[in-house]
Amino acid sequence: MSYGLKYQSTFDSFQPLLSYQLFIYAKDYSGSPIDLILSGNPAIHEWQDDDPKAPIKGSTLKVSILTKDSEVKLTDFYSEDDYGFGLELRRVETDELLFQGYLIQDDSQELQVDFTHEIQLTFTDG
Numbered sequence: 719m720s721y722g723l724k725y726q727s728t729f730d731s732f733q734p735l736l737s738y739q740l741f742i743y744a745k746d747y748s749g750s751p752i753d754l755i756l757s758g759n760p761a762i763h764e765w766q767d768d769d770p771k772a773p774i775k776g777s778t779l780k781v782s783i784l785t786k787d788s789e790v791k792l793t794d795f796y797s798e799d800d801y802g803f804g805l806e807l808r809r810v811e812t813d814e815l816l817f818q819g820y821l822i823q824d825d826s827q828e829l830q831v832d833f834t835h836e837i838q839l840t841f842t843d844g
Contacts, residue, residue: 721804722747725790727754728810729761737810740781745802754790757782757836761807763817776844779807779817783837792837795821805841819843 721743730737740754740761762780783790795803803821808814819841 721745722749723751724749724803725754726751727756727760729756738816739806739808739810741806741808742781743804743806745797745799745804752790755784755786757784763807776842777817777819778822778843779805779819779841781805781839781841783839785835785837790837795837795839797821797823803841817841817843 723741724744724747725740725742727740728737729740738761740756742754759782761782764778764780766776766778785791797803800823801820802823805817805819805821806815807817809816822840822842
């Protein structure tokens with residue numbers, strides 16, 4: 719079982735000015751990576767309300783992708799395998815790994831319209 723880089727994107731935060739790279743890997747993918755256009759809120763990292771003193775806390779990363787002329791669709795992320803798509807979020811300046819997880823298949827959404835719109839994917843480290 720190997721993963722290949724299928725989608726990639728880079729975005730910046732403004733306060734403070736930092737740069738981030740987002741990599742989405744697909745199981746058994748061997749093609750060229752596709753550049754994604756992310757929305758105004760490209761990635762939101764959330765922690766679950768667990769025990770605050772627990773050594774490990776579960777978290778999710780919500781990624782918002784803009785479609786452009788229907789090049790990327792939610793169906794492109796469907797997989798029979800719960801580990802079919804993996805994600806890494808890295809800070810560019812330090813190459814620090816900020817998040818690593820897998821796509822939650824049943825927690826993604828897309829408006830069913832034929833113009834540029836947003837797809838929201840949720841990844842978990844769990």
